[in-house]
Amino acid sequence: MPLKTIGKFSLSYLQVLDDKGKLDENLEPKLSNTELNKLYRAMYLARQLDSRMLKLQRQGRLGTIPVCTGQEACVCGATFALRDSDWFVGSYRELGGRLMRGEPLINPMIYYNGYEEGSFNPVNDRTLPINIILGSQLPHAVGAAYGSRLKGEKENASLVFFGDGSTSEGDFHEAINFAAVWKLPVVFFCQNNQWAISTPRANQTHSESIAQKAISYGIDGIQIDGNDVLAVYKATKDALDRGRAGEGPTLIEAVTYRMGVHTTADDPTRYRKNAEVEEWSKKDPIKRFENYLIEKKAWSARKQKTMEDEIKAEIEQTVKDFENMTDFKPDSPFDYLFETETDDIKAxxxxxxxxxxxxxxxx
Amino acid sequence: MPKMNMIQAINLALHEEMEKDETVLVMGQDVGVNGGVFRATEGLSVKFGKERAIDTPLAESGIIGSAIGMAIAGLKPVAEIQFSGFSYLTLGQLEGNAARMRTRSRGQFTCPLVMRMPYGGGVRALEHHSESKETYWAHTAGLKVVIPSSPRNARALLTAAIRDPDPVIFMEPKHSYRAFKEEVPEKKETMEIGKAEIVREGSDLTLVSWGAMFHLTKKVVDQIQSERKVSIELIDLLTISPMDSATINASVRKTGRCVIVQEAQKTLGPASEIIARINDEVLMYLEAPVKRVSGYDVVMPYFGREKMYLPTMERIRRAIEETLEF
Structure with missing residues (x-):
């Protein structure tokens, strides 16, 4: 027969908690109450710090910042599945994940006040700095995983974050292809927040989903509810486990929403309707997770109050420390050009x- | 015509050329519905439709690569790269194809495209949003590199760039986008690409600058001339490549002294080429070494330290005084 079907493909969608936080018990990941509380706290902290920094920005005490509110389930849930020895490769909308990797709260403030001193993680040496050139970090995650494997650290994987916009860049396709060919433990985590500044997802790619792009590279792909932290955790953990077992990379499309501005230089009222934002606000990832925890009796109003007070105090202390920082060495850009200073640079x-x-x- | 800022002047040139020539179109990220992140393409999608004000997917190499195809097919694409820091992905297409299509096809195919992009520092922006890397493009034979400094010359030069039969890299000093307004003539106006402008004539020293640095330099000259009797010839380079050394060298022959102010890093910046050409043709007329005030050869610092790494009025002033007193 000259014409026959040579392939049939299917694609899954995963949601563990529905919009209200109601659980599908068959899919619930095995996490202790202590672990669940830790994850919830990470998401809550990310939200609070994001809001506080936005306030500082509006007061002129920080420069332009990207806003992360609404995407806490994505970054915190995925990072929670990671080991410290794994590679964390991010873009610029992963505040909560970076804090979970041990980045001090003051660092993002220093960074967004225009100083390189805030742009690295002093605690974890497998966490790459913020990367603004869209999509360019994806191949780095591939190379890092290759490096770990060649050095005999066979259990180490890479987790790389990017947005729906970045899937149009060549680097996205090149990176997935490399990882697939080399069968590397890389989790490509797309935070599909529906908007690349003013470009809606539908104008970014003609595909019905981003997850299905995995099929063309011969790797596993899945679409998940990106506002459901348990789905995010489960999908990422499963993908990492498969990668560590030598089964290659996975593309995860987490469907979420950019609740705020792209950055503080952006005005979304020019291109999207408020009704859409309001619709998504009903799917808030933190509220949904809280409902689940309360239902599970893993959380209480008392615990909530204690946590809120602690986090508020921690953030306010950080703001104070940040505002007292004045000692920035003028010539430090010369310090980090090369390992050995050249005569040219010395002069x-x-x-x-x-x-x-x-x-x-x-x- | 009322006074307008540089963004409005660029917007005007785009409106005028799209109206005049239906093969002209704009394309890029957020240039349609949103009117561009700096609003340079505001109103174009409403007036000329989405097919001529194209919101592209997010891929710089794809934008320029498809602009090359459009240009080959007889269109005149004006592609916007949102910030020059994101433009390096286009270097493969521009150096590998746009710049050499005319040569490769013995003139059968040409690339009359414009790549517009904001560049330069001083606006407290994030990483990759503050560099001045005009040299990357100027170092590619087959590309023209234009940098306006004011609303009026931005409108005239962008018009010329769109009409130019070859690829033009049009770098817009974003610090000057809304810094000041200027009378822009009602009547359409173009300027010749490859021509520097003597903005003020003088006999004691030649001062060359371009982009946002031109204004800083002009301010210093105003200051110095209000304090002492000295005659400075002020040249706005306007085109980096092809470089108008005839105008600069004629001026240096007259004044015997020259200072160049560039925002770009020092090593291998346009100033180096200006000095080499002075050396080639008018060395014997020099009464002092040519001085340059520039950025430094470091990764452009985040905005906390940015000011220290850009030429300041005081540095420009010291360079002028040292050259005059040599």
Whole structure:
């Protein structure tokens, strides 16, 4: 027969908690109450810090910031499935995940106040810094996983975050193809938040889903409810386990929503309807998780109050510490160009120091 | 015509050229419905439709690669790259194809496209949003590189760039987007690409700059000339490539002294080429070494330290005084 079917494909969608937080017991991941509380706290902290930083930005105390509110289930749930020895490769909308990797609360404030001192993780050396060039971090996750495997760290995997917009970049396709060919333990985690600044998901790709792109590269793909932290955790954990077992990479499309602005330089009222935002606010990932925890008797109003007070105090103390920071070495950009300073750079540093010494502006 | 800022002037040029020539179109991320993140393409999608104000998927190489195909097919695409820091993915297409399509096809195919993008520092932006890397493009034979400095010349030069039969990299100093307004003539106006402008004539020193640095430089000149009797010739380079060394060298021959102010890093920046050409043709007329005020050869610092790494009025002033007193 000259014409025959040579492939049939299917794709799954995973939701463990529905919009109200009602559980599908068959799918519930095995997590202790202590673990669940820890995950809930991470999401709550991310939300609070995001809101506090937005306030600081509106007061002119921070520069442009991307807003992460609404995507806490994605970043925290996925990061929760990771081991410290795994690679965390992010873009710029993973605040909660970065904090879970041990990044001090003050770092994002320093970073968004325009200083490199806040742009790295001093605690975990498998966490790559913020990457603004969209999609360019995906191949890094692939290379890091390859590096770990070649060095005999066979259990180590990579988790890489990106948005729906980045799936149009060549790097997205190249990275998945490499990881598939090399059968590497990489979890490609797409936070499909529906909007790439003003471009809606439907104009970004003609595919019905982003998850189905996995099929064309011969890897596992799944679409999940990105506002359901248990679905996020479960899908990521399963994908990591498969990767560690030598079964290759997975593409996860987490369907979520960018509740706020793209960055504080953006005005979404120009291109999207408020009704859409309101619709999504009913699916809030934190509220949904809280309902589940209360139902499970793993959380209480008393615990909530204690946590809120603690986090508020922690954030306010951080803001104070941040505002007291003044000591930024002017010539530190010269310190991190090369391991060994070249003669050229040595001379230029001297010229720089001489010039700013003379400038009254900078005194 | 009322006074307008640079963004409005760019928007005007796009409106005018799209009206005049139906093969002209704009394309890029967020340029349609949103009117561009800086609003340079505001109103175009309403007036000319979505087919001529194209919101593309998010892929810089795809934007420029398809613009090359459009240009080959007889359109005149004006592609916007949202920030110059995201433009390096287009270098493969521009250096590998746009710049050499005319040569490769012995003139059968050409690429009359424009790549517009905001560049430069001073606006407290995040990483990749503050660099001045005009050299990357100027170092590619077959590309023209234009940098306006004011609303009026932005409108005139963008018009010329769109009409140009070859690929033009149009770098817009974002610090100047809304910094000041200027009278822009009612009548359509173009300027010749590859021509520097002597903005003020003088006899004691030649001062060359471009982009956002031009204004800083002009302010310093105003200051110095209000304090002492000195005559400075002020040149706005406007096109980085092809470089108008005839205008600069004629000026240096007259003044014997020259200072160049560039935002780009020092090593291998446009100033290096200006000095080399002075050296080639008018070295014997120099009465002092040519000085450059520039950025430094470091990864552009985040905005907390940015100001220290950009040329300041005081640095420009010191360079002028040292050159005058040499």
């Amino acid at each position: 230029l540093r001297a010229e720089f120091l001489n010039e700013i010494g003379k400038d009254a502006d900078n005194a």
